[in-house]
Amino acid sequence: MILKVTPTRITLLNLKKELVVAEKGYKLLKDKRDGLMKKFIEIIKTTRSLRESVEEELGDAFISYTKANALLNEKVIDTAFVLPNTTTNLDVAVKNVMSVPIPQFNIKKEGSAFCYGMLETNGGIDDAIVKFDKVFPDIIKLAELEKSAENLAQEIERTRRRVSALENTRIPNLKDTIRFITGQLEERARDAVVSTMRVKAMILSKEKDAEAAKR
Numbered sequence: 001m002i003l004k005v006t007p008t009r010i011t012l013l014n015l016k017k018e019l020v021v022a023e024k025g026y027k028l029l030k031d032k033r034d035g036l037m038k039k040f041i042e043i044i045k046t047t048r049s050l051r052e053s054v055e056e057e058l059g060d061a062f063i064s065y066t067k068a069n070a071l072l073n074e075k076v077i078d079t080a081f082v083l084p085n086t087t088t089n090l091d092v093a094v095k096n097v098m099s100v101p102i103p104q105f106n107i108k109k110e111g112s113a114f115c116y117g118m119l120e121t122n123g124g125i126d127d128a129i130v131k132f133d134k135v136f137p138d139i140i141k142l143a144e145l146e147k148s149a150e151n152l153a154q155e156i157e158r159t160r161r162r163v164s165a166l167e168n169t170r171i172p173n174l175k176d177t178i179r180f181i182t183g184q185l186e187e188r189a190r191d192a193v194v195s196t197m198r199v200k201a202m203i204l205s206k207e208k209d210a211e212a213a214k215r
Helices: 009-070 074-080 123-214
Strands: 086-097 100-111
Touching (some): 009 123, 100 123
Antiparallel strands (some): 086 100
């Protein structure tokens, strides 16, 4: 599509400069998109592997808890977990990867996961608590990876749209307009040459007529 501009040499010069900028921007955005995709795929692979591990460990922990729970009185279970004996803090930092905010979670734990008297429960509960405590950092890491993947996916989509707009719309429009203006200027130049030749021919003809009249 030809842009609505005045077909002048100044306009042509400005459009050529804009085309150079657009083509450089297109290359940079394309490289960014490819880099983001590479990082996204790496995170997705890590996330998939970690999710499978977390699901397996959580399933094992729930099985241990369910078996132990079946052998204990409900009041004993409620009493055992009424007063937690550990404090967990989550520090969140953010780093930029190609202008994409990537979260970094850091867990700080104080105290013991066991908040009950050993005589009141059985070994199955202990086993379940150990398993839940072990998988907890992986759950946090999984959340970090999934949020990173989400942020990368959003930036990839934004970059893809910008690349597509430059590739399929802006750059072709600039090229079409440059060709159009170039053709217009060349046609004007040809018309100017023809007009000049006509004027020159008329002048020469009048000079010849004047010389003939003198004779």
